[in-house]
Amino acid sequence: MASFQKYKTKDSEKWMFKMDVGIDPATGKRKTTTRRGFKTKKEAQLAAAKLYEEINSGTYIKDTDILFKDFAEDWLKMYSETAKISTVRIRKHELKHLLGYFGHLKLKDITRKMYQDMLFDLKKKGYADSTLDGIHTTGKMIFKKAMELELIKSNPTEYTKVPKQKKTIEDIENDKIKFLEKEELAIFLKAAKEHGLYMDYVIFSTLAYSGMRLGELLALQWKDINFKDHTITITKTLYNPKGKEGQYELLTPKTSGSIRTIKMDPNVMTLLKKHIAEQNEIKMRMRDKYHDHDFVFARPSGYPEVMKKVEDRMKRLLKIAKIDKHVTPHSLRHTHTSLLIEAGVGIKEIQQRLGHTDIETTMNIYAHMTKNLEEKASQKFSELMRSFIKNL
Structure with a gap:
């Protein structure tokens, strides 16, 4: 001792x-x-x-001459014991970049200059800012653990600056949170109702009226739907990185605050009742071939729908609706938020409905959305004044 x-x-x-x-x-x-x-x-x-x-x-590493690749392998094992499988997959991908530069070097021989040069070199190769941020995050975690274990005397990631691309006006415009105006949402849902394929209308209506993440929606099981109280309880998210039927896992949500019960519009609950009746007919037709795992948004096989299919279906409907915007299923979450703000719902209520543990996350989105709404209001006022002056 x-x-x-x-x-x-x-x-x-x-x-x-x-x-x-x-x-x-x-x-x-x-x-x-x-x-x-x-x-x-x-x-x-x-x-x-x-x-x-x-x-x-057995997680204490004694050999101070250990190579970066060997320590990184041990670190990843330790990290995997507590992190979600989806996060571990991201760390593995980011680690590959670090191994390309430092893999065969001794951990203690990696200097601050070498680490900074690595980030500069990756930037020259054209990697995006978000990719560099991810690689740097993984690097910081590895060297922090090495410091804790007294394998190195100084941390090469300290004082490091991640090189950022200088943003153009076009980049700033593209950085705006994408969402549909309420008029566009109505047109989109009308297209889904009249031209949608199986489950399109109920999926996009549920997303738009709930503000759920797509992974949360696809993980829903019928036990999560309370038709009496008109509520949906969110306790899990779907993980299927390869997008292949049957190759999925149900994971805990993004944060602890993501576990929530939300009140739903009666019209959406009616759609879900109609959907369960249609699903039961499919089960009868498929009989023993149907993999019944109680999923709300199940494919005809019984397995949960995959994200890529929902994304492709949305692109199809946007084209039919003639909405020329680069929006995704996640944009419906932002659309829901914008409508909550427009309706005068408070920040705390929005935070709980969206499942944000950190109020800052809600505040950042709220600030973005409010700015967008202000710009829209200003634009409408300008159009009104132009029309008024023109008629004088």
């Missing part, structure tokens, strides 16, 4: 501890580690307990 000791610094007193971390494979002798800088003995004891747990679980 650890031994604790108080020591004096120039300005105050601090605590340190020493701990046996096992046998050094190079010398065959017992090896100890010392950690300093704790404000209280309790702080030192908590750090020692955490280190002791890492040693016992």
Whole structure:
């Protein structure tokens, strides 16, 4: 176990501890580690307990000459124990870029300049700002863990600047949150009702009237629908990265705040009742071939619909409706938000309905939407005045 000791610094007193971390494979002798800088003995004891747990679980890495690729592999295993499978998949993809530059280097030999040069080089190769942000996030996590394990003396990701593309006026315009005006939404839903394929009208109506994420919608099961109270309860999200039927997982939602029950419009509940009757007819026709997992928006096979299919169906309907906007199913979530704001719904209520744990997320979207609505109001006023002046 650890031994604790108080020591004096120039300005105050601090605590340190020493701990046996096992046998050094190079010398065959017992090896100890010392950690300093704790404000209280309790702080030192908590750090020692955490280190002791890492040693016992085999996650403590003793070899300070370890290669980046080997440590990154161990880090990914540790990370995978607590992170969602969808997030782990993203980290693996970002890690590939880091391995291309640092894979065969010793972890302790990677400098701040080398790390900064890596980001500059990726930018020169044309990678998007969001891709660079993701790679940098993964890099920071890896080197932070290396610091915690005392494998490196300094963190090469500190003081690093991610190079950003200077935005043009066109870029700023494209950065605006995409959503449908209420008149456009009405035209779109009319097109879905009159020209939609199986499930189109009920899917897009439910998205537009709920503000749900597409993954949340496709994960819905009939047990989540309360026809008596006109509510839908969201407890999960669909994960199907390859977009192949049957190759899906049900994961916990994006955040804890995403678990929620929302009140729905009676007309949407009527559509869902009609949908369940149609689905039951399909089950009867398919009989034993139908994989009944209780999914609301199931394909004729019984498996949940895939995101790509919904996205393609929306493109088709936008073309039919002659709506020349680059919007996606997620844009219906923003459309729902804009209509809530226009209806005078408060920020807290919007946060709960959308399932944002952090009020800042809601505030950012609210600010974007409010700005868009203000611009629209200004534009309408200008058009009114032009028409008025023209008629004088």
